[in-house]
Amino acid sequence: MDNLDSPSARIDAEIALQKGKVSSLALLCAFASIASAAWYMWPALNNESIAIFNRLGPVGLLLASSLLLQDFVEPDARARGRLGAAGSLSWPAIAILGIDIFSTQGTEQIGHLLMFVVSAACLYTSREYLRGSLDAQRFRGIMTLGGLTIGGAILLSSNPEQNSIIVGALILGIAGLLVMKDLFGGDLDRAERKRFGRTLDALETRILNLQAQGVSLDQASSLCRNASDVGYKDPELGFSILAQAEEDIERTLALAEDITEIRQVCADTVEQASDIAPTAKKPQRSMDAGDRERDLGSLREAEMLYRRAKKLALNIVEHWATAEEQIAESSKLISSLEGSQHQQLHELLLQAKEALAKEDCLLALEIATTIPDHVANLGEASEGAQEAYKEAVEVMEESEGLDLKLWNKRLEDAKQHLEQGEFSLARGVSDGIVREVRKEREAMGDVQRALRQKKTIQKRWEGHVDAEAWEERLKDVNAAAKRKSWSHAAALLDRLTADLDALDVASGDANELLTYVQDEWTALRKKLEAAGIKAIDGERAACEKAVGNADVAFSEGRLEDTLNALGEADGLMEKLRRRI
Structure with missing residues (x-):
């Protein structure tokens, strides 16, 4: 649908429609011309008094025109050539057929006049369609010469009157001049x-x-x-x-x-x-x-x-000479180097030799020149890896009290990588050992300092109902320290300390609330005595019990029970206030 709606598609469709209409009209005119020729020829066929020869000329013209009508539909180069040739060949003869205008009267005279009109149209067509190049001009002259011959034959065979002969001769003279001009003149570039x-x-x-x-x-x-x-x-x-x-x-x-x-x-x-x-x-x-x-x-x-x-x-x-010297120097420089890190240098040297073998000495020189720089860079990497390895060894030697089995194995791996020339890998392993050992030492120091203050830590849950659970967690820290799992012990100690800190915060809030409720109860109890509400009163006894339960629960570290008891006591104190 998009293609059909585009402007170009609609233009093509309209052109095709118009061509179809013109083609139909040309076909209809061709049939009309053929029918006219048949109508004109039919009386001569059925009546011996009418000479058939006299009617062959107009009939032939009608039939020829019906054939040429199709060339008007699509006047391409071939069609224009046929139309021009037909016009040049026919216009002198048609003009000769119209010279009897001076010897006839009435409608016949009009008919002969129309022959001059048709002849002029053919002349215009021939001059219009056969022009431009020298070949077209020569062809037009030859076709006009043929028309001149046909016109002369018609003039000589028709026995015209004197006036008609003069007009015919004038027409043929004009045609002859045009032929001479087309055949021998008009070439400006001669x-x-x-x-x-x-x-x-x-x-x-x-x-x-x-x-x-x-x-x-x-x-x-x-x-x-x-x-x-x-x-x-x-x-x-x-x-x-x-x-x-x-x-x-x-x-x-x-x-x-x-x-x-x-x-x-x-x-x-x-x-x-x-x-x-x-x-x-x-x-x-x-x-x-x-x-x-x-x-x-x-x-x-x-x-x-x-x-x-x-x-x-x-x-x-x-x-060439410079490239050979540089390749030789680079070869000596890396001959003793081994390992994956140096494999790239050997490959570069091989590429330089291949380039020289292909006689591209400039490329070979460029490649070989880069090898010493790579060697220098790898030397710096080697020094950095060795320094990292030494630092790892020193850290391991200074780390008493740590389980060094895993790190000893990794230190052996770093040494092996260093010997194989894998400097980046060796440095990475050594730096990892240093970081982890230092982290383990810090964890060991933190755990040991905490265990030396064991009694201080135990006092924080002393008297609590869940004191055994806290003791168990402290024992887990101590057991991890005995196994020298210092990082694990530090993690357990951090969680224990964080939970105790949270407990201290909650305990402080509960203590403030308990003190407030106790003070309020003391003041309210005096007012109850004054109001005659004795200790045997049910609500007063229940409130007294709730405050006592809150105090006992707080002393045992049961903060949830403490808060529940305080809430109950607050509700009962409110009821008692309304009774005063």
Whole structure:
């Protein structure tokens, strides 16, 4: 749907619709012309008094026009050519058929007048459709000549009157003038075409003479052939191509004089490169290929190959010796280095040697030059790994009282990585040992200090109902310390301390609330005595009991029971206040 709704699609659909309508109209007109021809010819077929020959001309014109109507639907190049040819061939004959206008009267005179109208239309069609190029003009002249012949034959065979003969002769004279103009006139570029032909002949003669002397001018010959194909039709374009051909000849001649000198210069450079690098073959191969192209006459290709050989040779002269020295130096530098960290250096050295074998000495020099920098960087990494390992050893030696079995194994792994040249891995393992051992030592110090204050910690839950649970947790810390699991002991101690701190906070809040309730109860009890509410009163006794239960629960560390008892006491005190 999107394609159908697009402007281009709608335009194409409208064009197709209009073409269909025009085609239908042309077909209808063609049938009408055929029917008219049949209607005009039918009386002559059934009546011997009417001469059939006299009616063949109009019938033929009607049938021919019915065939040409289809060319008006889509007037492409072929259709325009057919219409123009038909117009040029028919307009003189149709005009001759209308000269009887001077010897007839009435409707017949109108009919002959219409023949002049049709003839003018055919003349306009021929001049409009057959124009532009010289070939179209010549073709139009030939077709008009045919029409002139047909018109003359009709004029001579019809025995016209004197006035009609004069008009016919005038028409045929006009047609003859048009034929002469089309066949022999109208070529504005005739002088240029002749000059182009002379220039082309002279250039081709020069090319042949130079080729006879052994100069290869294939490109110039090809340009001359192209100019010959288009130059007579378009002299300006032909002259342009001939100028290119002449320029190519001059350039080739100049190059032929310089090619020997160019080869000598390039050959000297290649020979120098061969002395420096006897194994290098590319410069000499390029020189040999240039010699072959020179012998074949392709001087441009030969010059390109000579210059390529010189470029390759100069590269060898400037960089080959330096690249070999740098590769040798780098090879000595990493010959004793082993391990995964140094494997990359050996691979770089191999790449440099391969580049030199391919005669790319500049690339080989660039690769080999980077190897000493890599070695220096790995030396710094080695020093850093050794320092980290020494620090790990010192930390382990200073760590008495710790279980060092696991770290001893890891320290052995770090030493092995260091010996294998895996410096990054060795340093990572050593730094991890240092961090973990120091963390374990800190945990050991914290636990030991806490255990030395064991009694202080126990006093914090002394007298509590859940004192045994707290004691059990403290024993777990002590047991982990005896196993030298200092990190685990520190974690247990941190949780124990945090829970005790939370308990102290809650106990302080409950103590403040208990003191407040006790003070309130003391004051309220005096008021109850004054109001005559004695101790045997049920609500007073219950309140007294709730306050006592809260005090007992708090002393035993049962904070939840303390809060519940205080809440009950507060409710009863409120009831008693309302009774006063």
